[in-house]
Amino acid sequence: MVRVLRSFFSGCVVSAPCVLCGGPAGSISLCNECRRLLDEEADKALQDYKRCVHCGRPLLSEHGVCTSCRENPLFQNVDGVFPLFPYVLSKKKLLYGWKIGRQHNLTEIFAAYLAKVIKTHYPDAVVVPVPPRPGKIKKSGWDQIEDISLYLEHIHHIRVVRLLRRTETMQQKKLSREERSEHSKRSYMLDEKVSGCMGKTLPEHVVLVDDVITTGNTVRACANVLKETDFIKKVSAAALFIVPG
Ligand SMILES: [Zn+2]
Ligand SMILES: [Zn+2]
Numbered sequence: 001m002v003r004v005l006r007s008f009f010s011g012c013v014v015s016a017p018c019v020l021c022g023g024p025a026g027s028i029s030l031c032n033e034c035r036r037l038l039d040e041e042a043d044k045a046l047q048d049y050k051r052c053v054h055c056g057r058p059l060l061s062e063h064g065v066c067t068s069c070r071e072n073p074l075f076q077n078v079d080g081v082f083p084l085f086p087y088v089l090s091k092k093k094l095l096y097g098w099k100i101g102r103q104h105n106l107t108e109i110f111a112a113y114l115a116k117v118i119k120t121h122y123p124d125a126v127v128v129p130v131p132p133r134p135g136k137i138k139k140s141g142w143d144q145i146e147d148i149s150l151y152l153e154h155i156h157h158i159r160v161v162r163l164l165r166r167t168e169t170m171q172q173k174k175l176s177r178e179e180r181s182e183h184s185k186r187s188y189m190l191d192e193k194v195s196g197c198m199g200k201t202l203p204e205h206v207v208l209v210d211d212v213i214t215t216g217n218t219v220r221a222c223a224n225v226l227k228e229t230d231f232i233k234k235v236s237a238a239a240l241f242i243v244p245g
Contacts, residue, residue: 042113107151
């Protein structure tokens with residue numbers, strides 16, 4: 001199955017160089033050394049960070065709540081956030097290579113990391129993918145979160161329910177921080193068709209899956225929509241990256 005998914009996703013990429021150091025890579029666009037270092041960092045992040053109780057950012061000298069959440073408590077309605085890596089330095093290269101450079105084969109390792117996060121921290125939850133902006137797929141050709149979700153379902157045997165839809169097309173990048181926050185509130189809705197037939201079979205706990213948490217507005221907006229249902233009581237979020245506060 002891994003081979004089927006891998007060839008499906010990476011059909012257009014043959015032995016590209018390592019997205020981090022440019023050295024020779026195999027079927028996944030990372031050389032052995034960069035892959036080893038990344039695996040090591042992921043394992044460490046899963047075990048021993050002291051994390052902010054709201055956003056999951058690693059804490060430096062603070063206790064309990066990070067400076068960013070103290071100033072702007074975006075995640076208070078979310079029951080847990082677990083971002084794996086701070087979005088700095090090599091991680092920007094990694095995300096760029098995956099999304100813009102279309103190294104689809106990286107999806108496999110990202111999905112494996114997220115599967116570990118979910119199985120370790122949210123084992124009772126069903127995954128709800130953060131949906132793409134309408135028009136995004138047309139423009140960039142693919143939906144990275146959906147690809148990750150397929151791996152979570154078929155390789156890692158985690159239940160995925162596509163409960164959310166986007167409602168608009170405007171790019172958040174072009175908005176100010178305040179505008180983004182206001183805009184995000186109206187950007188998501190429940191997919192009635194899915195929730196109508198599955199609502200009764202869903203557990204009370206869902207975990208949102210996204211690639212990078214920037215302001216936190218997306219997670220907050222999605223959590224609000226999910227908590228408006230009468231069947232979801234708890235919303236957590238797992239992401240590959242978080243922009244430091
Ligand atoms: Zn490398
Ligand atoms: Zn925080």
